[in-house]
Amino acid sequence: DMICVVLGEVDIATAFSELPFDHLLYTGSTAVGKKVMAAAAPNLTPVTLELGGKSPVIVLDDANLESVVNRVMMGKTLNAGQTCIAPDYVLIQRQYHDQFIHLAKEWMAKHYPNIENNPDYSRIINGEQFKRVKGYLDALTGDEIHALTVVEPNIETRLMPPVIVSEPAPDSDLMQNEIFAPILPLMHYETLDDAIYFVNSRPRPLALYVFSDNYSSIENVRNNTVSGGLCINEVIMHVAQHDLPFGGVGDSGTGAYHGRAGFERLSHMKPIFVQTKLNGLNFLLPPYGGLFKKAMALFLK
Structure with missing residues (x-):
């Protein structure tokens, strides 16, 4: 019913x-x-x-990189990256690039061993989506792609193992479209302002993730970016906090739900006014003479 x-x-x-x-x-x-x-x-x-979109991760130089990789890889492999708030790409300083990839390979070996037959690792939902995702990789050069396992993509089983892509072109399909798969671009930035500019130059994301313990840097990101939600030193978990409104802004959506926000979003708050038998409204009717002016003076006190 x-x-x-x-x-x-x-x-x-x-x-x-x-x-x-x-x-x-x-x-x-x-x-x-x-x-x-x-x-x-x-x-x-x-x-x-x-609506989702491309949810970025900003990694500041004071962040614990092992912790960052742990959380980002969790979010990128959850349902094989097929969630609307999966971390889409990472903004990181160049000196941490190789270490990030090394830690990601170690993370995969620990959490998804024997990925080809691992029931904990999801498959791409259908053949059409698999071809779309594989097309992103086919458009890249071999030097850009860093496999995190020894397994190749398999169209028959729709297995797409996680890979990291080094600095794809900002105007490429990979960086223009929501990936919705376990492909993780690593983009480099020089200063935090550069990272913020990169995020703001693109459609507003459903989620923004920042990793740092520096209060002023976190406040810089919070105050100078617009996103549906913001997680600090975490990814995805804000959607599980049912007292927080969840929704996008701009290209990532309109309106929010969950908890009280959802109740109000999906309801019409009907205002009801009941007039009492004794009221002073008749004093406000024309003609507007001295009595009206006295009544208005009284009401405006």
Whole structure:
């Protein structure tokens, strides 16, 4: 009586979005989110869009790199990177590049041994998505790709082992589209202001992750970036805090839910006013003479 589940492809989703609901909540890609919003517009149906995008990780030079790798790799391998708030790419200073890759390889060996037959490691959801992700790698040179395991991608089993990509071109498909897979670009920056500029020059992300113990640096990131959510020395876990509103901004979505924010987002707060039998409104009716002026003077005190 409360829930109806309808399975279908694009035609079903299109027809669904065009119905005059009280509210639509959509989670998925930015491109499809725009279509949902357009379909809802003729009915003036309010929408909440949770869209994802490219959620960056900023690693400051005072951060414990082993701890950083532990959390970033956890987030990037969770469901094989197929979550809307997976860390999409890492902004790191050049001197820590090789150490990050070395620690990531050690992390994979510890947490996902024998990845080819490991039931803890997810597969890419379908063949079409696998080809999309594999296309990102095929467009790169061998020098850019750092495999974190000895296993190759397998289209038959849809196994995509995690890889790190060194400084892909900022205008490449890999750096323009949400990856939604276990491919992790490492981008270099010189100063924190450079990293902030890089983030701000791109569509606003659903999540932003910063690793540091320096209060002023963290405040710099917090005050000078815009994102749906912000995690400090952590990734993804903000979505599990149900008292925190969860949602995007700009290309990463509109509206927030979870906890009280979700209740208010999906409700209409109906204001109700009841007039008493004895009231002074008649003093406010024309003609506006001396009695009206006295009444207004009294009300304005």
